[in-house]
Amino acid sequence: MEFHAFILCGPGKGLSPFSQQRSSGQPKALLPVANRPMIEGVLDWCEMAFFPKVTLIVNDDSEHQISLELDEYKRKLAAANKAKQTADESSPYTTDFSILNLETDFSGYVLYHLYKSGIHPYHNFVVLPCDFVTNLPPQVFIEAYRNKSDKDVGLLVHYRNTLDIEDKKTKIFPTNYTFYGESKDDDSTKLLDIYSAEDVEFHKTLKIRTQMTWRYPNTIISKKLLNSGIFFGSGDIFTIFAANPNRYTEAYFLCRPLTKIIRDLARRSWRHSKLQETIAFLIIPDIATFYRINNTPVLMEANRSVLQQQAIQKSQSGVLPAAREKNAANVGIDSLIGDNSVLGERTNVKMTVIGKNCKIGKRVRLTGSLVMDNVVIDDDVSLENCIVGSDVIIHSKSKLTNCNVEAMHEVVNGSHFKGETLLSLSLEGIVENGMETATSEEDSSGSDDESDDYDDDVEYDDNADGLFDY
């Protein structure tokens, strides 16, 4: 069974101010996890899956950067393959990577594109987000898909959060009411319906259709399941689309996220007098690691979990840190420093990732933070649980705790912040809802005044891929 894989490189609404929601941001797919763009993890996973064809779906803003990254990745891959090949004579299996620019706000359009252009020569496809991290091999998913019943036209994957993040007001992990149940014909789990919490809140009621209770008398409704964004589909879906051309119009796909379309298909399966094609449903087992980096707390946590593993590996392998000079910077085994970064005397780095070409001054304390590339940190700065965007300058004696600092920002001498998001002043702040304007790369100084209401706006529709936007 061969799949054509599509990786959706979305805008990263939840990752503002580091994503391209802000003009200074990078494409979400390129945000670093332990100094590697997160997309590389996904591409590695695709390599493991032996997908013959992988297409990255990008938009105008991110196309250039992502294609550069993809070339870089291909180069690395070729090098690795070459090295492997010399050791092992088996023929190298190559994946065909490509990039496709689809300018759309909603992931559902991808499905329309597939519907119209076809997925020839393969009969199956898989849609992946660019932001997931898992230790579960792709074969598990493929096997689940292969075991689906004939009636299933797809397989949607959900997961439960296993990260230990305090989630007040369920902002990090949006609540959805996911309905799933076992089919009496073939004991496999089916997706039946999804409602978002906002929808339920708006109507002040959770609707349960009685038709469904007859079809699936033993339905489970979970509030804890999160959408993994991974969807395995078969070409049969397009037959359904083609059979109902009035319903599945271009407009239908243009304004719906992918999950909503799958939800509609799932509803369709039981609401008719005759049972229709169903959507299989897979929940990632709790023992596996799976999470999606679609907001800043998870980005932080993702980096940390890599660091933790690194620390465990290092301590197990028994490699002791080389003896260092008395005043040299202290870098814990649970930290990672990028190439060409310089650390000053008596600087202490714990549980922190530092990107490339950073200049860290003396007596700096970095704890549990993520520092991206080209950052300059002056003496006596203390950062705790902060994410610092690239090209940021933090002047001496600043103390930041639980802060996010947007790229290009300059933090003045002796600033003290707790739990703030420090944004660069740019023209886009003026425009409603952070719509993209002409890229204003103006560096700003003294922009310590917060544009709070702007931030609120971002959080208001802070649900991953805008799954349930109205």
Added chain:
Amino acid sequence: MAPKKKKELDQDERFQAIVLTDSFFSRFMPLTAVTPRCLLPLANVPLIEYTLEFLAKAGVNEVYVMCSSHADQIQKYIDSSKWTHSSSPFTITTVMSLEARSVGDTMRDLDNRGLITGDFLLVSGDTVTNIDFSAAMAFHRRKKQHDKEHILTMILTPASPYHRTRSQIDSAAFVLDRNTDRCIYYHSVPPPNLPQTSVGLDPDLLEDVDELILRNDLIDCHIDICTPLVPQIFQDNFDYQLLRSDFVKGVLTSDLVKKTVYAYLTNGEEYAARVTSFLTYDAVAQDVISRWCYPVVPEVNLMPSHSYSYQFNHIYKEDKVILAQSCKIGNCTAIGNGTEILDGSSVSRSTIGRNCKIGKNVSITDSYIWDGVEIADNCVIHKSILAYNVTVHSDAEIVGSVVGHHVTVGRGRRLAVNSRLVETPIERESAGLDSFSDDERDQEVSPSVAVVVNDIDVVGVDGVGHLYVSEFEENDSEDSDSEFENTGSTDKMGTKMYQSFKLLNISDDSIASVSNKKRRRKTRRFSSNSVMSTDFERGELSEEEEDFAKEAVDTVTRSIENNHDLDTALLELNTLRMSMNVSYHEVRAATVEALTRRIGHFISTGTLGSKEATVKVFKSWGPLFNRQLFEPKDQVDLLMLLQSTCASGGYGGGFDGQVVLFWAIRTLYDDDIVEEDRILQWWNSEESAASADIRGATVRFIEWLQEAEEESD
């Protein structure tokens, strides 16, 4: 609570059970006009015996049998039964609750009498089960330890949703907490053959639950373990009539009661069923005979005088059965003492009571023949119930019918499918309440049951009997006939039975639904917080919303006309909202409607122009919205409502929707009721843009807003 503790101590010493003998339904008419439901024979044993047997096994010490319809018969039966002997495992008392008109009344009567001393078992007198009660009781105790508010454990049996012993008239969905089995919600579900609706679940109920399980495949036999609080709650809520759709649902959704209900699911191998209709009567009887309910099987001889023995192929016979040599007894058959079956007759999948005389060449299949029935030669009885002492003359054919006590069917008659016969016409109007309280619902709907005196047409010149017809049944008969033809062809044994009795069942649910409908219109007697259990009308929910819309609009209009102050109007609206249980969206819609009408009134009477009228009304009454808007999207919703209301027009001459919309928004904006961001959000929404023509006058205002915003930034 000191007294409660004392009761818990008592609990170990005595364990009480309450048996409800009256379901207050008329589904077994006309049989229940003579015999109470709990004394109907199932496999030749009165139904209540199965219930009492279960109670004996459950370790109950005291049984109270609550009687209302035919109370005298039940009392007489109990007094002469084996349960009054000194060897009986429990003491049994009949409680005359003659005034009861519903299960709720019975519960209140129970509370008044102060019989309850501790946790008790509540069952109805028509239950057939072999469940292991100790496991359920252990579950109940365990839950009670963890949850002080626990008042009721329902014992439910998982099965397929289409299980034949699962009454589809009363089918209901249970929403349970997946981890704790706490019942979150209960709602009746329309039968699968009727239009489907949706059930609204209040998100507040789901707040502290992570995973719910929604089940429509549970057989609910109304076997409940209750705490003494249950009758008290019935007492406090005098409008509760039904155990499930009023009481359970009421307790679960009430903000005041704050009690919890748990569901104990038996393991799939145990059997539990209630005989609630002809359909389930058939299913349960077959199950008992086919030994699904082991050890409750006929040869156990629940009645001391019985002497059934088991033979191959599920054939049960008493001692003195006279069978002609050439008669054929097929599988799944029980035959009582003193019955005689002559040459060439065949019986299969049927029960025959005592002292019956079956003539020659009679065919009896899938039927239930009670005691003392005489069937002459060459008759065909198929899928029918023949009550006590029925006489059938030769060559008659009875298919899919119910023949009441002492009826005589004449020679060569062919009864129409789905007919019900009674000996004497049932005088609905003059009948005392006491004698027919099992059919109390019908009386409320009187004269829903008409008795047509056409006995000769039906039973023949040599027959005795009348056709029992209820008017809705007549309307339904065509449908049921066609259904019979469609479904009757299935040949599997179980499904065949099921399909045929479905006929009777259909008229059952029509009784239920029609009478409910009527009752709703006639009185609001059942207007507790629940929807009636068997209300299938599709428009049911929207009906309530309509009611609300009308009343709310009236309320606001009244307030405006009488110039009440805002707080009074708000209080009234809020009360209305809570009593009707609608969302704020409806409240807003109603308010917008009322205000727009008022504007229309001003304009059409020529008192004021569009602009002045709008400003005046919204200046003084717009603040109503302050207490109806809670979140940003509510404002957008309000604007959308305004737009659609203005667009719909129809408020008299001179009403200019464009102008009204503009000034309404303007006024709301000036008074800081809606924010400019929301106005823009509304303006940019697709929904709003869809009806662009109404927005004409507002364009400039929006432009102005946008400009103002840019400048201020």
